[in-house]
Amino acid sequence: MDFFVPLDLREPINQAVDSLVVRYGDRLHVLNDLILQGLLLPLERALRGAPPWVILLVVALLAWRATRRWQVALPLTVACYLIGCFGLWDALMQTLALVLVATVLAVVAGLPLGIVAAHSRRLRAVVLPVLDVMQTLPTFVYLIPAVMLFGLGKVPAILATVVYAICPLVRLTDLGLRQVDPDVQEAAHSFGTTRWQMLLGVQLPLAWPSILAGVNQTVMMALSMVVVASMIGARGLGEEVLAGIQTLDVGRGLQAGLAIVLLAVAIDRITQGFGRVRRPIRDEERRS
Amino acid sequence: MSARIELRHVSKVYGDDPHRALTLLAQGADKHQVLADTGSHVGLYDVSLSIPAGGIYAIMGLSGSGKSTLVRHINRLIDPSAGQVLVDGEDVLGFSAARLRDLRRRRISMVFQHFGLLPHRTVLENVAFGRRVRGESRRNAQAAAQGWLARVGLSGHERDYPDHLSGGMRQRVGLARALASDTDILLMDEPFSALDPLLRDDLQSQLLTLQAELGKTIVFITHDVEEAFRLGQRIALLRDGRLVQEGEPAAVRAAPVDDYVARFVARVSGADVPRSTGSAPG
Amino acid sequence: MQRSTCSTLFALALALSAGAAAATTSPWCQSGKPVKVAGLNWESGELLTELVATVLEQGYGCRVERVPSNTITIENALAQNDIQLVAEEWVGRSEIWNKAAAAGKVKAVGNVIVGATEGWYVPEYVVKGEKTRKIRPAAPQLQAVSDLPKYKQLFRDNEEPDKGRFLNCPSGWTCEGVNSQKLKAYGLTDSYVNFRPGSGAALDAAVASAYQRGQPVLFYYWSPTALMGKYRFIQLTEPAYNEACFKTLTDRNQAKPCGSAAPEAVIQAGVSRVFHDADPVLIDFLGKFNVPLPLLNAALAGMANNPGSAAVQSRRFFATRPDIWRAWVPDDVAQRIAARNTGK
Ligand SMILES: Nc1ncnc2c1ncn2[C@@H]1O[C@H](COP(=O)(O)OP(=O)(O)OP(=O)(O)O)[C@@H](O)[C@H]1O
């Protein structure tokens, strides 16, 4: 007798995936089309169609609004301009659209999850471990089933990105909500707030810095997925990197990699900036 | 004077198994024994009180004696483990969620030791909060808030954020916020404890004036015996979650029921603080 | 003193006994150097690599290191003798190989697979329909690549809905460049998206998923492969092979390539020149190394149903088909392999 009891998950899993593909594949492909036509393509068309200087202007204004400092806003704009100089403007816009849509979907799904986790200990005990698994599972493991179910291209890439990048948002939303000063919540409660009034008027605004930190991390993780996403045919900067590596064109790969870094820095500074503009909770408020 | 608020045999045990703790207490165990035996904290045990309408009712006791626990039963921020809580003759424990919200929105408001102001809203928005919560338009709520801010002497600070204010100013915001709800009952949990003595004196006077003018029923929590005697038309003393003595200040001073009360009272009897620093209640 | 004499004698004896077996000893492996073998990542490549490595290890006592990478990297490494052996080389298909071969840096040996195919495929049901799944033929007239512009809506790319989608090889594969040139040559660049799936696994997944759902899909593929064994595809006809035209297809920089089917595939073992010259014994083995196509397809289908098991299929092959592999090597080597593959 072997010490290890033979256990084979491969066949059942393969069969499950196959039957999912046969039974729901067409419907999921329709969902794919919906996300594409309803969300990604319009955004991508707008970004790719707009004159680059308009986009650069928007970047500059956003960066300025977020940081209130031209010393930050200007270099960020120049960084984006530089990506254009590399001849990667179009790829940049595709990647940007991908990351933005992934982030929006992650927020739409992650914020409620975080709220649920913050309000119910039992649900938190379910949600957080599941997220841990999603974050640690090697991405390629669910990339390929995603291709089977949703087809090749940007949508499965976005969905895989959401799966991977949603984690910090849920965590930081949960944390931020649970760290809201109980004294303040009690006071609001004493005035007869409903759950919604409490959530929208007190808890979410006070957890805002934490939530934005989560959004920031989610965007960063989405960006880090760009290259992996290109392995299932998502075009953009990631494809450049992948092609560069696979054709031994180190220069091409590095240049596109640098573009991703520049984009990451720009998005990071801007989202962080917005996190800071909001009024922080001062500690004197809670001395006791 | 009819009883506006009544507590009947209210007990509160913090812990998993309040019934066991209550049984022990009924057998004569004290708070510390219960904690040792069950790991549960006793907040209150078998407290019965009747708070008359109009006037300031002061509740005092040492730290941990259950004052905050008691006052939070009145608007049900805390549910009792046993007993009844009546407001205007109605048992609030039987209230639906909607009625309870209504109670908090229109009949009882509260001031907190640590202010509990919303740090992300301006002073004006904070004061208007209670009215906004109950659905009034922003314009109406803020107009009313403006009036109350003026009443507590904070005109001109409408657009400030709470953490730009001094402690005394913040508590005035807290007071204005509670007053802006136009409730008949005002709960105040050590509202002035975090303030320095001069400010406290000032605010006490202001409170007496306000009470005289508005005739509200105020439940005032304090661990400061001088404050209790100065403000309270009646006084209740808590110790380890039990009500020790209750009555008019003069009566309590004249006949303390035990050493604990006597030691408290001794601190004021010499100074004989006049109750009429502000305008006397009418 | 005594001691050293003794050990000298012992060493001499060893050398003598080694000399006796000289005819079937690999000089390269004898010198202690490992044979670095390209770890090919497609099915047939995986299996063939496993077979070659088994013979080298068990038959010739070599130390084999598998170096996983993609074809372009592998061909570069082979030219520089960073690796010594590629078990499945589609000779003449890439610029890198052609240049290295012209410069004498690499050599192709033997006929590893005979009768392999490659080209542009659609599932059979697209043209003929399929009764069992009640699929109607969506393009009964579709036969040749020249028909494709008419069918761009059938193979619609949902990311660029006014074009069709052609599933190319992932970038980094030699075929990716050839297919990109073919799109130009066949005038399809305006009607089709040159979609690079990013990885072989993604390409397989996309094709398999489409097939299981009975949906149309247009893709590049080749045999021997598991997918070819498992599903029924139809190859689109291309202009006949023309050497001059095919040259324009293998060169990415040709702006105006002309169409041509792939030449008949010459699949050989690729070795570095250094290795080729240093080890006639192993080159002799590689010269005889060949797996008949039907057997290969069967083995690949077995692998597909039992993923990741090139090693399993290889073991089964050595245990059950001595009739084939004994022809590759001298008797004494065959004995050693047999000794390791009988019993359990
Ligand atoms: N949430 C809680 N969980 C467990 N025990 C509690 C809780 N709140 C209060 N207690 C306990 O109940 C008892 C009464 O507490 P309470 O806060 O009512 O006292 P207090 O008189 O208001 O004291 P202080 O003057 O310090 O505010 C204390 O022993 C305290 O430890």
Ligand SMILES: [Mg+2]
């Ligand atoms: Mg207290």
